[in-house]
Amino acid sequence: MEKNKANISLRLLTLGDRAIAVEFGQAIELDINQRVMALRDKIQQAVQQDKLSGIVEMVPTYCSLLVEYNPLLISYDELAKTLQQMAEHIEVLETATKEVVEIPVVYGGEYGPDLAEVAEYHQLSPQQVIDMHAEPEYPVYMLGFVAGFPYLGGMNPHLATPRKASPRLKIEAGSVGIAGGQTGIYSVESPGGWQIIGRTPLKLYDANRPKPVLLSAGQYVKFKPISQAEYKAMIK
Numbered sequence: 001m002e003k004n005k006a007n008i009s010l011r012l013l014t015l016g017d018r019a020i021a022v023e024f025g026q027a028i029e030l031d032i033n034q035r036v037m038a039l040r041d042k043i044q045q046a047v048q049q050d051k052l053s054g055i056v057e058m059v060p061t062y063c064s065l066l067v068e069y070n071p072l073l074i075s076y077d078e079l080a081k082t083l084q085q086m087a088e089h090i091e092v093l094e095t096a097t098k099e100v101v102e103i104p105v106v107y108g109g110e111y112g113p114d115l116a117e118v119a120e121y122h123q124l125s126p127q128q129v130i131d132m133h134a135e136p137e138y139p140v141y142m143l144g145f146v147a148g149f150p151y152l153g154g155m156n157p158h159l160a161t162p163r164k165a166s167p168r169l170k171i172e173a174g175s176v177g178i179a180g181g182q183t184g185i186y187s188v189e190s191p192g193g194w195q196i197i198g199r200t201p202l203k204l205y206d207a208n209r210p211k212p213v214l215l216s217a218g219q220y221v222k223f224k225p226i227s228q229a230e231y232k233a234m235i236k
Contacts, residue, residue, distance in 0.1 A: 148187035148205035
């Protein structure tokens with residue numbers, strides 16, 4: 001059964017002379033993001049079957065898909081017409097298989113210095129925050145900010161917490177944070193203003209791996225609380 005099409009407004013945006021963005025709306029909603037991923041998959045399938053040529057790269061975001069193309073291999077008009085037709089006939093099925101990636105996280109202490117602050121802000125105990133944060137399966141809406149940083153949807157709204165008034169100059173790679181109604185994982189060491197509640201020993205970005213980025217848009221993340229001892233054993 002196809003999902004509700006509420007809040008879906010299809011628009012094609014021209015970006016220079018070699019890219020088109022297909023926009024399904026402007027809201028951060030799972031249904032819209034799933035349509036973005038479904039269109040990406042449909043284009044990939046067409047390319048693999050030699051039914052579409054000239055596609056250079058695709059970049060999914062919350063509510064749109066950027067399609068970069070080679071204008072020497074396919075014209076703007078031809079590609080725009082094809083994308084319009086594909087987008088209008090996207091089907092997002094309730095039974096679609098989810099690819100869930102388990103992310104171990106040690107919460108609190110030196111690894112999650114803002115856990116107590118988040119708990120106090122919501123008048124919860126630190127353990128309640130951990131339980132609520134680790135409960136959902138979070139869809140990976142998009143990657144951005146720095147290489148491999150996943151923007152995750154589906155966080156319990158009762159955990160929504162403002163960013164820190166003064167951003168930190170250094171946040172360790174693997175840090176799990178909350179900013180507003182979203183949660184995410186710092187893939188590399190960088191400055192940032194998210195509330196840090198834990199850290200994973202997994203490397204979300206490693207330039208030396210055949211596939212440098214661990215997560216992909218369209219996957220789901222499930223956080224698994226672990227102890228400090230387990231964390232230290234996993235990073236050795």
